[in-house]
Amino acid sequence: MVFLTLTLVLTFTWFMGCGEADIGDTADDMKSSDTDGQPEAESPLGIIRVNIRFDVKPPEVIKVIATVINETTGEEFNVEADRNGRLFIEDLLPGTYSVIVKEDVEDSHFPPIEEKGIEVIANDVAAMDVLFTTWPYFEAEDATEIQAPMLIDDTDAGASRGKYIVGSGGKGWARFDIDIPEDGIYIIWGRTSAEDGSSDSFFVGANVDQATMIWDVPRSAPGVWRWSKMKARNGPNPLTFEFAKGVNEILIWSREGGTKLDQIFLTTDPNASP
Numbered sequence: 001m002v003f004l005t006l007t008l009v010l011t012f013t014w015f016m017g018c019g020e021a022d023i024g025d026t027a028d029d030m031k032s033s034d035t036d037g038q039p040e041a042e043s044p045l046g047i048i049r050v051n052i053r054f055d056v057k058p059p060e061v062i063k064v065i066a067t068v069i070n071e072t073t074g075e076e077f078n079v080e081a082d083r084n085g086r087l088f089i090e091d092l093l094p095g096t097y098s099v100i101v102k103e104d105v106e107d108s109h110f111p112p113i114e115e116k117g118i119e120v121i122a123n124d125v126a127a128m129d130v131l132f133t134t135w136p137y138f139e140a141e142d143a144t145e146i147q148a149p150m151l152i153d154d155t156d157a158g159a160s161r162g163k164y165i166v167g168s169g170g171k172g173w174a175r176f177d178i179d180i181p182e183d184g185i186y187i188i189w190g191r192t193s194a195e196d197g198s199s200d201s202f203f204v205g206a207n208v209d210q211a212t213m214i215w216d217v218p219r220s221a222p223g224v225w226r227w228s229k230m231k232a233r234n235g236p237n238p239l240t241f242e243f244a245k246g247v248n249e250i251l252i253w254s255r256e257g258g259t260k261l262d263q264i265f266l267t268t269d270p271n272a273s274p
């Protein structure tokens, strides 16, 4: 991949470079300079720091890419970063920039995020916050961690984005580390498919090590998906979860193999529905 970058050497000229940005080293370089808020080296150049967050903590490292455009000259170049991290766009001539950040995968369901008018000042760091979100819907297959034999399947085209999770033999689980925007009492809906009475339940829980409440999901014909609120057998219907702002963990354990989960939907409104 070819992209433009700017040298740190004394000539302040643009040049074409090849290869991938070494974001890890870059971030490490910045740690020491972060302590006093100033870059270590005297330089007439500036930095844009992009803070990247996903509202479900990603299960694996996938690239995000930032397109940086100098609003005066129109020059642009790309910088790559690991998702969930901080991206430093370094060695920028002072000026005004636009930055477009997107997930660098073909089927990403996050629209690109653009910020214009970022003022870069010499020897300073301009910050840009990026939150990739599908709130309040989350694909089951985007779970932060999926423990086998729970697995991602793609054999039912009726599933949202063509994928869902399913356990086998009542084993395996999925955990969603979800960045909750504000304190509240939440109801969780699930889009499920359950063909018979021996494949129509999960164990569920939140912010616990093991999910123990039995959630009986509605049965449906093969290939038919149904939304329902999480409820507990012999317990609350619907279940409610008290979440504090910040990352909360939702656990879905396989109870009966073959029970399929496609999406979840979170709301604090008892009258809302997906």
Ligand SMILES: [Ca+2]
Pocket: 139, 140, 141, 159, 160, 161, 162, 163, 164, 262, 263
């Ligand atoms: Ca799905």
